[in-house]
Every structure is written in structure tokens, then in C-alpha cells.
Amino acid sequence: MPGRFHFNPQAPEPIYRQLAAQIRRLIASGQLIEGNELPSVRAIAATHGINPMTVSKAYALLEAEGVLQRNRGAAMTVAPATQKSSEPLALIEPTIVQLVEQAHQLRLSREQLLDAVSQHFTNHSPSEGKPQ
Amino acid sequence: MPGRFHFNPQAPEPIYRQLAAQIRRLIASGQLIEGNELPSVRAIAATHGINPMTVSKAYALLEAEGVLQRNRGAAMTVAPATQKSSEPLALIEPTIVQLVEQAHQLRLSREQLLDAVSQHFTNHSPSEGKPQ
Amino acid sequence: MPGRFHFNPQAPEPIYRQLAAQIRRLIASGQLIEGNELPSVRAIAATHGINPMTVSKAYALLEAEGVLQRNRGAAMTVAPATQKSSEPLALIEPTIVQLVEQAHQLRLSREQLLDAVSQHFTNHSPSEGKPQ
Amino acid sequence: MPGRFHFNPQAPEPIYRQLAAQIRRLIASGQLIEGNELPSVRAIAATHGINPMTVSKAYALLEAEGVLQRNRGAAMTVAPATQKSSEPLALIEPTIVQLVEQAHQLRLSREQLLDAVSQHFTNHSPSEGKPQ
DNA sequence: GTGGTCTAGACCACG
DNA sequence: GTGGTCTAGACCACA
Numbered sequence: 204m205p206g207r208f209h210f211n212p213q214a215p216e217p218i219y220r221q222l223a224a225q226i227r228r229l230i231a232s233g234q235l236i237e238g239n240e241l242p243s244v245r246a247i248a249a250t251h252g253i254n255p256m257t258v259s260k261a262y263a264l265l266e267a268e269g270v271l272q273r274n275r276g277a278a279m280t281v282a283p284a285t286q287k288s289s290e291p292l293a294l295i296e297p298t299i300v301q302l303v304e305q306a307h308q309l310r311l312s313r314e315q316l317l318d319a320v321s322q323h324f325t326n327h328s329p330s331e332g333k334p335q
Numbered sequence: 336m337p338g339r340f341h342f343n344p345q346a347p348e349p350i351y352r353q354l355a356a357q358i359r360r361l362i363a364s365g366q367l368i369e370g371n372e373l374p375s376v377r378a379i380a381a382t383h384g385i386n387p388m389t390v391s392k393a394y395a396l397l398e399a400e401g402v403l404q405r406n407r408g409a410a411m412t413v414a415p416a417t418q419k420s421s422e423p424l425a426l427i428e429p430t431i432v433q434l435v436e437q438a439h440q441l442r443l444s445r446e447q448l449l450d451a452v453s454q455h456f457t458n459h460s461p462s463e464g465k466p467q
Numbered sequence: 468m469p470g471r472f473h474f475n476p477q478a479p480e481p482i483y484r485q486l487a488a489q490i491r492r493l494i495a496s497g498q499l500i501e502g503n504e505l506p507s508v509r510a511i512a513a514t515h516g517i518n519p520m521t522v523s524k525a526y527a528l529l530e531a532e533g534v535l536q537r538n539r540g541a542a543m544t545v546a547p548a549t550q551k552s553s554e555p556l557a558l559i560e561p562t563i564v565q566l567v568e569q570a571h572q573l574r575l576s577r578e579q580l581l582d583a584v585s586q587h588f589t590n591h592s593p594s595e596g597k598p599q
Numbered sequence: 600m601p602g603r604f605h606f607n608p609q610a611p612e613p614i615y616r617q618l619a620a621q622i623r624r625l626i627a628s629g630q631l632i633e634g635n636e637l638p639s640v641r642a643i644a645a646t647h648g649i650n651p652m653t654v655s656k657a658y659a660l661l662e663a664e665g666v667l668q669r670n671r672g673a674a675m676t677v678a679p680a681t682q683k684s685s686e687p688l689a690l691i692e693p694t695i696v697q698l699v700e701q702a703h704q705l706r707l708s709r710e711q712l713l714d715a716v717s718q719h720f721t722n723h724s725p726s727e728g729k730p731q
Numbered sequence: 732g733t734g735g736t737c738t739a740g741a742c743c744a745c746g
Numbered sequence: 747g748t749g750g751t752c753t754a755g756a757c758c759a760c761a
Binding site for chain 2: 752
């Protein structure tokens with residue numbers, strides 16, 4: 204259930220952040236729960252053809268946030284829930300703020316904005332939830 | 336009406352890109368139209384306490400995109416409209432796509448997402464439409 | 468017979484040089500000969516919608532080269548011929564050198580290059596000899 | 600095979616454009632192919648005694664054109680071929696157009712022009728194909 | 732007045 | 747190691 208991750212090397216978002224964000228969302232949505240083991244650094248790196256250091260950096264980031272827990276000699280696991288990491292809306296809020304700011308600068312009405320979002324929501328392939 | 340720009344030096348987005356994005360939105364929303372002169376490099380630099388070269392980089396970027404037009408010895412102007420640059424929705428679409436993807440990963444329903452966006456839209460200070 | 472000049476404000480070549488080059492070619496090809504009067508600065512500026520200072524700069528350039536002659540209170544005239552200005556091939560040589568260098572860097576054969584030039588020569592509208 | 604570049608600081612063409620043009624020609628002529636790594640910014644800067652930012656500007660230009668590909672933390676590479684960038688004749692066409700226009704203004708015959716070009720082609724030092 | 736180029740040097744993010 | 751960004755300041759070309 205570690206699933207497959209998707210990376211876009213061309214995106215402005217660095218790969219290690221893309222990975223961290225995807226793991227955060229897996230947890231926030233309950234697809235990974237407290238105590239679940241994460242794939243090893245090497246496994247992810249090999250599977251996706253990225254640098255192990257990049258994976259390691261993502262894990263370190265999440266450990267620092269208290270989202271993951273390091274276990275000596277064993278796989279990392281999902282840490283006990285805290286309020287922040289367990290609230291899906293908190294994870295998506297920065298993107299919403301950004302969107303609303305841009306919409307205001309573009310003088311879009313609320314209706315125009317919601318219509319556009321709704322339309323993309325429908326079109327989005329519900330197959331797998333392609334990560335960023 | 337040279338407008339005031341807002342920069343967030345902490346943001347991952349470099350200043351020159353923040354500026355370029357804001358100018359793009361001014362044009363897309365009709366606040367700047369074809370032929371309008373842009374403030375001089377030095378004026379923007381002085382007003383916002385940034386280096387002229389940083390401003391110049393933003394202008395160069397927009398000129399390469401065909402959004403602005405260079406006029407030797409005179410101020411840069413808004414270039415004749417092209418299809419993409421004149422469509423506000425095209426400018427905001429990438430952000431919408433990103434938002435919808437994240438929402439799907441978080442297993443949010445359409446209603447949850449639209450509610451959240453709508454609420455932020457209301458809260459957003461309608462004072463000035465402060466740029467990013 | 469001052470003809471019409473053509474300017475491309477977007478070209479890397481500054482306007483005053485475009486003008487000077489066109490006048491030089493008119494002389495080298497015998498379309499303007501010794502003693503002929505040139506249009507006034509104002510006339511050219513008004514006709515082509517460019518800054519009088521730009522025209523003036525072109526005239527000054529050609530006067531410094533000895534190609535034109537300034538006559539107090541009267542129109543500028545074509546100066547008596549010198550060997551340099553009267554040799555058409557000398558005027559076009561820099562462009563040829565540039566072309567040959569690029570062709571070598573592109574590993575083009577002589578035949579490929581001559582074919583390409585010949586083809587463009589044919590296609591070029593012989594209507595008016597559009598200046599640069 | 601990082602190649603040697605040649606710059607003419609006196610030329611009206613800025614150094615970063617001279618560099619970009621030379622790289623474009625290396626690619627168009629197959630001396631650099633898709634996926635090849637380019638020399639590092641610092642390497643070129645040190646070798647030729649120019650500022651790293653100047654080199655960086657050339658790379659940025661080519662990346663914007665889609666000729667080069669940025670790889671975070673690693674060397675830039677030649678991007679997958681597009682139609683324009685892979686056609687040598689397309690790169691040299693603007694110079695040919697310019698040459699033919701000047702030749703027409705000078706009332707040169709096709710024979711005169713081709714002879715002149717051919718003669719320069721022969722004279723050009725075949726030593727190394729020295730770049731602009 | 733306008734924008735463009737280049738330098739020298741510092742600092743950062745990424746892998 | 748890689749490229750990116752920004753600064754401060756100088757100098758130039760064009761109109």
C-alpha cells in the first residue's frame with residue numbers, strides 16, 4: 204500500500220518536497236495510518252529512478268515535522284496523529300489561498316472561480332489521483 | 336497607475352517571477368491594455384527597494400513570452416494581444432489543476448472543496464486585491 | 468528619388484544604422500550619385516514616423532565617413548566618390564563573412580550554401596528591393 | 600569535447616547571445632545530440648574568463664527556447680529535438696535573407712553574389728571552423 | 732530619459 | 747558537485 208508515487212522533475216517544486224507532500228496526503232486521508240511502515244529509502248529510489256538522498260531528505264523533513272517516526276534498524280512508521288497532520292483541509296489551505304489571491308488579481312467573480320474549479324474536479328481522472 | 340507591486344522575498348518563487356506573474360495578471364484582467372507603457376525599470380526598483388537588474392529580468396522574461404514589447408530608448412509597452420495571454424482563466428488554470436489533484440489525493444468531495452474555496456474567497460480582504 | 472526607406476524597430480540593428488546602411492547602398496549602386504540632394508531630416512522623420520534625432524545621427528555618421536557632405540543652409544549632398552564607398556562588394560563583404568562562418572560551424576558544404584543563397588535570390592521579390 | 604567557444608567582446612552581439620548561438624549550431628550540426636551534457640557554467644566561465652552569470656544567461660535563453668533542458672542539481676542537457684532547432688538551414692536562413700536583400704539593394708547579379716560567397720568559402724580557414 | 736550588459740561576489744537550493 | 751538568485755555598481759547604446 205505504499206503505492207506508486209509520481210514525480211515531475213521539471214516542476215518548480217523540488218522532488219523531495221513533492222514526495223513529502225504526497226506522503227502527507229496519504230496520511231491525512233487515512234490511506235496510511237498510525238504505525239504503518241513506509242517503504243525503504245532504497246526501494247523508493249530504485250522504483251522511481253531518483254536519488255536515495257532525495258528520498259532521505261523527504262523522510263527527514265517529515266520526521267522533523269513529527270509525521271513520521273524513525274525506528275533504529277527498522278522501517279520508518281507513521282507517527283501517532285497530531286491535530287495538524289490529521290486535518291486534510293489544513294494541507295490544502297495554502298493552495299486555496301494562492302488560488303483565491305490570483306483570482307482576485309484577475310478580477311474573477313466567485314461564480315467564475317467556483318465554476319472553473321468544479322469543472323476541473325469533474326474532468327480529473329478519478330482512476331488513481333495522480334499526485335502533483 | 337504604475338501600480339504597486341508586492342513581493343515576498345521569503346517565497347520560493349523568485350522576485351523577478353513574482354513580478355512577471357503580477358504584470359501578466361494586470362494584462363489578463365484588462366488593467367493594462369495593448370500599448371500601455373510600463374513603469375521604468377528604475378522606477379520599480381527604487382519604489383520597492385530591489386535591484387534594477389531584477390526588474391529587468393522580469394521584463395526580459397515577458398518580452399521573450401511576447402507579452403511585452405521592447406522599444407529602444409523608450410518605455411516597454413504591452414504587446415498586441417495574443418490568444419493565451421488575454422485569457423484570465425488560462426493563467427489560473429495551473430493552480431486549479433494543482434488544487435484539484437491535491438483534493439483528490441485527500442479524498443475530498445466536490446462539496447468540501449468548493450465550500451473551502453468559497454469561504455476563502457469571502458474572507459479575502461477586498462481592500463486592494465493584494466498581489467502575491 | 469530619395470525613395471522610401473524601410474525600418475524594422477524590432478531588429479537588433481539600431482534604426483539610425485539601418486538608415487545609414489540603406490543610403491550607403493543607394494550610393495554604391497548608383498541610385499544616388501555625387502551631388503544629389505538628400506531629403507531633409509524632418510522630411511524623413513515625418514514620413515517614417517521616427518525621431519529626427521535618429522535621422523540626424525545617420526547623416527552625421529555618413530558625413531563622418533565622408534560619404535555625405537553638409538552644406539550650410541542647404542540640403543546635404545552626396546560627396547565626391549572615394550574608392551571604399553563606391554565598391555558594392557566592399558559593402559556586402561561583412562555579411563558574407565558572417566554567413567560563411569555560420570555555414571562552416573553548421574558543417575554545410577559549399578554546394579548546400581550556394582544552393583540556399585541562390586534559391587533565396589530567386590524568391591526575393593524584385594519589386595522594390597525591400598531594404599533591411 | 601566540451602568544445603572551445605570564441606567570443607568577440609567588441610561585437611555588438613552580447614557575449615551571452617554569441618554563446619547561445621554557438622551552442623545552437625553545435626546542436627543543429629549534430630556535434631551535440633539529445634541528452635548530451637553541456638559544460639558547467641563555472642567551467643565555461645573559468646575557461647573563457649567571463650562571468651558565470653553571463654554563461655548562465657545563455658543557458659537560460661536556450662532553456663526558454665526549449666533547446667536545453669534543466670536538470671536540478673546536475674548538468675544541463677540537450678533537450679529532445681524539436682523541428683526548428685534540428686534544421687541547420689533554418690538557423691542560417693536569417694543571414695541569407697539579409698545578404699540577399701543587401702545584394703538586391705546593391706543591384707548585384709546572382710552570379711556576382713554567388714562568386715563572392717564561394718570565394719569567401721574557400722578562403723575561410725578550414726583549420727577548426729572558428730566560431731564567431 | 733530609456734533598457735541592456737557585464738562584473739565580482741555572496742548566498743541558497745538541489746541532488 | 748550543479749544551476750539560480752540577488753546585489754551594487756559601472757558602463758554603454760539608443761532616442
